[in-house]
Amino acid sequence: MEPDNFLLRPENLLFVTAAIVSGLMLLWPLISRKNVTEVDTIAAIKLINYENAQVLDVRDDNEYAEGHLPDSKHIPAEKMSERWHELEKYKENPILVIYKSGVRSSKPSSVLNKNGFMKVHDLKGGIDAWRRANLPIVKR
Numbered sequence: 511m512e513p514d515n516f517l518l519r520p521e522n523l524l525f526v527t528a529a530i531v532s533g534l535m536l537l538w539p540l541i542s543r544k545n546v547t548e549v550d551t552i553a554a555i556k557l558i559n560y561e562n563a564q565v566l567d568v569r570d571d572n573e574y575a576e577g578h579l580p581d582s583k584h585i586p587a588e589k590m591s592e593r594w595h596e597l598e599k600y601k602e603n604p605i606l607v608i609y610k611s612g613v614r615s616s617k618p619s620s621v622l623n624k625n626g627f628m629k630v631h632d633l634k635g636g637i638d639a640w641r642r643a644n645l646p647i648v649k650r
Contacts, residue, residue, distance in 0.1 A: 546619040546630045551643045554606055554633050563604035563629075564597065568618045569637065573610055577647040579640065582608070590618040594625050604629040609636045 549557065557563035565582035567574055574584050585593045587609065597605065605627055607619050619630045633639065641647065 546616070546623055546632060548634045549606070549631045550634050551639055551645060554631070554640075555645070557604045557606055557631060561604050563606045563631070564600040565606045565608060566597065566618070567608045567637075569609055573637075575649070577641075577649050578637070579608065580646055580648050585618070587618050590621045594621050597622070597627070601627055602629075604631060606631050606633060608633045608640070611636045611638050 554563075558565065565579045567578050567582045567584045568587040568590065569578075569584075570586050571584075578584065583597065585596065605622060607622075607630060609632075616632065619632055622630050635642070637647075
């Protein structure tokens with residue numbers, strides 16, 4: 511009598527395939543952000559003060575106008591694919607990417623990473639975390 515392989519039964523192959531594809535989709539964000547790290551506000555301050563990090567604010571225009579980090583460069587997330595080259599001179603420096611809550615910064619970070627920026631960091635919690643820590647915000 512041959513052993514019955516539950517996973518290879520024809521009626522189960524669709525479910526097994528769907529499970530594998532779902533697992534890969536869940537892992538893709540982690541794999542695609544190979545040189546992007548998430549840092550807290552303390553690590554962000556160290557990057558800015560000691561490693562000459564360029565702060566990149568990827569929030570929309572209205573959010574940026576409400577307040578941003580001093581000396582930050584503003585490129586909205588939806589325009590990063592066309593405007594990443596504006597950061598070319600900072601390619602060797604750490605780049606600190608900031609969004610409202612840190613959620614939408616992964617796409618701009620991935621664009622930078624794909625274009626040779628090897629020191630990309632997302633601020634964990636975004637500008638909201640920066641404000642909660644009572645760190646400097648400027649309005650212009």
